[in-house]
Amino acid sequence: MGKRSEKTIVDIAEELQLSVSTVSRALNDHPNISAATKEKVRKMARKLGYRPNALAAGLRNNKSKTIGLIIPRISMFFPAAISTVIQNKLQEHGYHLIICQSNDSYEQEVALVNTLYSARVDGLAVSTTLFTTDFSHFDIFKNHHIPLVFFDRVPLEHNMKVIKGDDFRGGFTATEHLILKGCKDIVHISGPLTCSLYIERVAGYKSALQQYKLPFKKSRIFYQELSRENALRACEQIFARPPYPDGVFAANDTTAITIMEYCRQLNLRVPEDIKIVGYSNDPRSQIITPSITSVDQYPEMMGERVVAALTELLHTPPAAQHRYSQEIIPIQLIERASSAGEEVVKARPVKKQKKTK
The missing domain is CATH 3.40.50.2300 (Response regulator)
Incomplete structure (x- = not known):
């Protein structure tokens, strides 16, 4: 079988005899496009099986609307509970979440950091492995002013954004x-x-x-x-x-x-x-x-504070950011x-x- 041909907005425009710019605006719900045209474009997009290219859009505006999350193990109660809160809260802010688990392997953590950087995530939240003592692999995020938040398992030297339990x-x-x-x-x-x-x-x-x-x-x-x-x-x-x-x-x-x-x-x-x-x-x-x-x-509180820290960094110019702070979540x-x-x-x-x- 041959490779499936992806439909583009050009195909939609040709089918409807509209300009490519009109189709693009309709798909992005532009206010200058009529409701009737928007519905016609969306109907044709569904018929043709059109899929928006989020990566290409992200490259154009330098925003992927995606956050990376690295946790030790998804099977553990505490990181699993936090992950759920982080995902739900990020969705409220219009962001998607990529969840990765290091399996408490330092080598895997290093690889995941590089993978998420290459995937152009807008920010990264990390609970490190049991054995992470060298944090230099996170420098690629810090040096490029990409929001980075550590939580729960954090660097001992708190020279970055840290949210931890007491x-x-x-x-x-x-x-x-x-x-x-x-x-x-x-x-x-x-x-x-x-x-x-x-x-x-x-x-x-x-x-x-x-x-x-x-x-x-x-x-x-x-x-x-x-x-x-x-x-x-x-x-x-x-x-x-x-x-x-x-x-x-x-x-x-x-x-x-x-x-x-x-x-x-x-x-x-x-x-x-x-x-x-x-x-x-x-x-x-x-x-x-x-x-x-x-x-x-209090995993719910920690998850909420992680998202609050990320969104604050995401909406603050790098020169005005206070990246180096520590927040302690209480215990009971x-x-x-x-x-x-x-x-x-x-x-x-x-x-x-x-x-x-």
Whole structure:
């Protein structure tokens, strides 16, 4: 079969005996073209199977009306929830969204950045991989004054537009909650410390222990990709022999759920024998039994703020843009059955985190 011949506005003009400029204006809903002519042109366009060439139009006006989005994994609750909000909000502003996932591969992230630049997106929003420490591949957007916003997983050096969760407070609040419920031997399962999220959550965990005068034990903290398989391997070490911990703070809800299932196999009662707190407020944490206490990161708010930042940059001349800023989205502990019980320790005020140089 031969290659399908694409119909153009020239074909529509010939069929209707109209000028190419009239057809173009009709298709673009120009006010100087009558409603009858517009309808006639659109009807012929449908008949011929005409498809507007958005790329060509973008090349003419230097605008693609498209935004690129890079997230670690679409299967994860938090980035998936944010992606939905970003897409819906961008549509309200007349923009389309290209969603890409890096699969937590630095090499894939670099390739996606170059692909989206070549696709002439008008802006880019990124939640980086767990292992991104060199951000030079984003310079192509910065150097060409193309709006660039980092969110959730962000560069440690905030010399660009950043929207992030209050991860230090999240780590502190989760740990403090377990302490207030009487836990004195708390395990923390963290992500790798190449990622901004986990650096700050670990700092919050350590700060809570220090503030309540509990010892920090290296044997009670794990740094790993937060998958079910890795959670099971951590459980094998944590519960290899008594004494078992009386509290676990997991840096995501997948890990928290896995730990609870493992405890059930050992006939450890949750929350009577061990209390568990997760992170992200994944919907699964509400429906499992017992339900899991978790830290809500407000993905809707973060998604809305990402779009607000992008649209502000898109409508501000490069010379007037304030590209380098940081916005912190609050967190909230959602208490459920996995950490239930009367508080046996009095809460203390949170000490401010020292800024990391």
